[in-house]
Amino acid sequence: MLRRRALLQSAALGAVSALVGRSTVDVQLIRPGDAAYGDAKLGYFTQYDAQRPRAIAKVLTPADVQRCIEIARQERTRITARCGGHSYPGYSTADGALVVDVRGLNRIDVRADGTAEVGAGVLLMDLYIALANAGRMMPAGTCATVGISGLTLGGGIGMTARQFGLTCDRLVSARIVTPDGVHRTVSETEHADLFWALRGGGGGNFGIVTSFVFRTEPARDLTTFALTFPSAALASLLSAWPDWQGKAPDALTSTLGVGSGATPHVEVSGCFAGTQVNLKPVLDDLVRRVGAQPTSRRETEQGFLAAMERFAWCRVGDGSCRPSWNGGGGSQPRGSYVATSRMLTKPITDPQKLADVFRNTPNSYNMIDGLGGAVGRGPATAFPHRGALASIQVELSLQAGEANARRAMGVARDELGKMFGANGYVNYIDPQMPDWAQAYYGSSLTRLREVARKYDPDRVFTFAQGLA
Numbered sequence: 001m002l003r004r005r006a007l008l009q010s011a012a013l014g015a016v017s018a019l020v021g022r023s024t025v026d027v028q029l030i031r032p033g034d035a036a037y038g039d040a041k042l043g044y045f046t047q048y049d050a051q052r053p054r055a056i057a058k059v060l061t062p063a064d065v066q067r068c069i070e071i072a073r074q075e076r077t078r079i080t081a082r083c084g085g086h087s088y089p090g091y092s093t094a095d096g097a098l099v100v101d102v103r104g105l106n107r108i109d110v111r112a113d114g115t116a117e118v119g120a121g122v123l124l125m126d127l128y129i130a131l132a133n134a135g136r137m138m139p140a141g142t143c144a145t146v147g148i149s150g151l152t153l154g155g156g157i158g159m160t161a162r163q164f165g166l167t168c169d170r171l172v173s174a175r176i177v178t179p180d181g182v183h184r185t186v187s188e189t190e191h192a193d194l195f196w197a198l199r200g201g202g203g204g205n206f207g208i209v210t211s212f213v214f215r216t217e218p219a220r221d222l223t224t225f226a227l228t229f230p231s232a233a234l235a236s237l238l239s240a241w242p243d244w245q246g247k248a249p250d251a252l253t254s255t256l257g258v259g260s261g262a263t264p265h266v267e268v269s270g271c272f273a274g275t276q277v278n279l280k281p282v283l284d285d286l287v288r289r290v291g292a293q294p295t296s297r298r299e300t301e302q303g304f305l306a307a308m309e310r311f312a313w314c315r316v317g318d319g320s321c322r323p324s325w326n327g328g329g330g331s332q333p334r335g336s337y338v339a340t341s342r343m344l345t346k347p348i349t350d351p352q353k354l355a356d357v358f359r360n361t362p363n364s365y366n367m368i369d370g371l372g373g374a375v376g377r378g379p380a381t382a383f384p385h386r387g388a389l390a391s392i393q394v395e396l397s398l399q400a401g402e403a404n405a406r407r408a409m410g411v412a413r414d415e416l417g418k419m420f421g422a423n424g425y426v427n428y429i430d431p432q433m434p435d436w437a438q439a440y441y442g443s444s445l446t447r448l449r450e451v452a453r454k455y456d457p458d459r460v461f462t463f464a465q466g467l468a
């Protein structure tokens with residue numbers, strides 16, 4: 001793919017010539033008209049392909065990031081960071097913006113003390129490979145091509161969450177270029193307010209992170225599992241699952257997945273940080289509580305990397321874990337769907353009603369991801385949903401058109417809101433979420449806005465659902 005290093009100058013961003021010469025730093029830049037532009041501007045979701053960023057800056061160093069922020073400030077141009085590009089509303093490929101693509105900041109250094117320094121542009125499967133090679137593991141999300149930046153900044157729910165916490169809970173420190181252009185280290189002892197905010201305050205706020213340091217765990221074998229239940233058992237499963245998963249050992253993290261239509265696919269899948277022998281009675285207990293035998297049941301003991309491949313539905317060796325866009329060189333397909341979320345804050349007292357919401361949301365797949373355990377006991381961070389039993393994500397394919405999907409999604413979101421409260425998970429950010437700031441940040445909102453005002457008083461990092 002054609003890429004080049006060019007001064008970020010007037011042809012791309014208007015009258016920036018006043019800046020040229022003030023800084024000696026140049027950044028790799030792709031502009032409209034360049035052969036590489038069509039691919040370089042793409043995010044994960046196909047429905048935003050018509051968005052046209054003003055330029056894509058391929059940053060390779062923190063100094064490149066500083067230069068981009070300097071220019072955005074001078075030119076009053078919109079600026080947005082992009083890591084994995086999985087932003088549900090397409091915020092990281094925004095129209096008219098300078099997209100700061102951090103994928104070149106991709107170093108991973110797993111240290112002897114068990115911490116790992118991870119560049120802000122690393123994708124999840126590359127992190128898993130590096131950790132596994134060093135005999136380590138850590139909790140993060142399921143999709144191979146999700147970026148470590150967006151995931152961590154919004155929280156990070158994964159298949160070992162109840163055992164090891166959220167991804168952001170493992171953060172020891174981060175390096176970030178704040179809107180004043182300073183490259184800072186933030187931790188419990190340095191800029192503690194910003195460190196708090198970066199753990200759940202959501203991507204795109206406060207500046208551009210350049211690297212993270214995480215606490216990791218020794219790698220261990222995991223038992224992955226999947227039980228498919230008859231559609232007719234859905235209400236009984238919805239009633240049984242929250243109490244079952246809440247009382248299960250922390251080693252168990254599970255997802256209840258439900259399709260749409262009259263006879264939906266109904267599945268409980270997940271991961272047990274232990275052996276198949278020890279998992280068996282836990283799953284038997286679920287089957288007993290549901291009162292219906294699964295139509296299929298699988299339990300597989302496997303290494304950490306193999307388990308992550310299974311959740312990501314890809315194989316490291318054949319390129320299917322790498323993006324098929326943005327020069328990723330792989331075959332992982334892009335997404336064409338919209339999504340929203342609510343938090344499950346209390347037991348499901350009317351399982352039939354919830355079953356109807358899922359069944360009646362056309363072309364949807366609905367996932368209830370178990371929380372509690374280490375997530376509930378997690379450190380004081382901006383992530384506001386420590387008390388939630390689970391998150392509920394509703395995904396709708398675009399086969400009936402985006403407008404219809406968004407309409408149906410709104411109906412499901414409102415119904416779930418009435419049942420469980422007007423909240424949601426910021427990493428499943430929904431541009432139509434009513435009262436979005438309160439929904440995503442709850443009790444953390446006031447402090448998050450104070451932190452945004454302190455570090456970004458000139459509102460350099462603004463977007464429709466931004467904190468600045």
Ligand SMILES: Cc1cc2nc3c(=O)[nH]c(=O)nc-3n(C[C@H](O)[C@H](O)[C@H](O)COP(=O)(O)OP(=O)(O)OC[C@H]3O[C@@H](n4cnc5c(N)ncnc54)[C@H](O)[C@@H]3O)c2cc1C
Pocket residue numbers: 043044080081082083084085086087088091092102120140141142143145146147148149150151153154155156157158202203204205207208209210335427428
């Ligand atoms: C297929 C799929 C699977 C998913 N699986 C999970 C899962 O298992 N668990 C989970 O918790 N979530 C999951 N998510 C949600 C995911 O965590 C969010 O979409 C997340 O924001 C994606 O991060 P990204 O870096 O890939 O996206 P991007 O679009 O690159 O970034 C997301 C936001 O963060 C900002 N940002 C990016 N890089 C930086 C940076 N360096 N500094 C500051 N801001 C930055 C962007 O501007 C944007 O606003 C999934 C999403 C998809 C589409």
